[in-house]
Amino acid sequence: MNNLFATIPGKLATELFDTLLETPSLRIERIISQGHRTPAGDWYDQSRNEWVLLVQGAARLQFEDQPHERELRPGDYLNIAAGVRHRVSWTTPDEPTLWLAIHYGND
Numbered sequence: 001m002n003n004l005f006a007t008i009p010g011k012l013a014t015e016l017f018d019t020l021l022e023t024p025s026l027r028i029e030r031i032i033s034q035g036h037r038t039p040a041g042d043w044y045d046q047s048r049n050e051w052v053l054l055v056q057g058a059a060r061l062q063f064e065d066q067p068h069e070r071e072l073r074p075g076d077y078l079n080i081a082a083g084v085r086h087r088v089s090w091t092t093p094d095e096p097t098l099w100l101a102i103h104y105g106n107d
Contacts, residue, residue, distance in 0.1 A: 002020070004055065004098070004100070008098070012032060012036070015036045016031070017031055018030040018031075025104065026102065026103070027048075032096050034097065035093030037087070038089070042087060045085045046080075047082055047083075048082055049081055049103070049105045050079070050101055051101070051102040051104070052077060052100070053075075053077040053099065053100040054074055054099055055074060055099065056095070057091060057092040057097030058092045059071075059088060059090060059091045059099075060072070060088070061078075061086055061089065062087050062089045064084075064086065082105070
């Protein structure tokens with residue numbers, strides 16, 4: 001047995017990505033951010049759908065085709081379709097932000 005909250009470092013130089021489960025059609029990932037954001041001008045443009053849940057902390061996501069950022073708090077989740085360009089514009093700097101991401105389909 002494992003725990004989603006185990007081994008969360010106190011300070012992170014870079015975001016931490018841990019694959020919790022992977023099959024040919026599915027990847028479940030724990031992401032830990034702390035004041036991290038996608039570099040200016042960079043966008044995620046993934047080939048798979050991504051369902052993401054914010055478990056701890058806070059974050060803002062920006063979508064290229066939308067004028068306003070979305071603020072996420074613990075318990076908020078959303079589905080990001082493959083090919084939808086998005087970026088993390090802010091995460092809580094004073095505590096870890098914990099995400100659970102499920103990547104699926106469109107292989």
